[in-house]
Amino acid sequence: MKNLLKALNPLKSILVIAIMCAVSRANGQQIKPSNSGYAPVNGIKIYYEV
DSSP states (O other), X not given: OHHHHHHHHHHHHHHHHHHHHHHHXXXXXXXOOSSEEEEEEXXXXXXXXX
């Protein structure tokens, strides 16, 4: 039984992500970042959005 529960954890994560995507599309609204840009990290530039 414990092995079954461990196997279901990744599936639960995928299900939650899928539901979140479906809900965000259903609203028809897109969230725009309040701040974005590139941050220097160890000599490379990393894009970020807040």
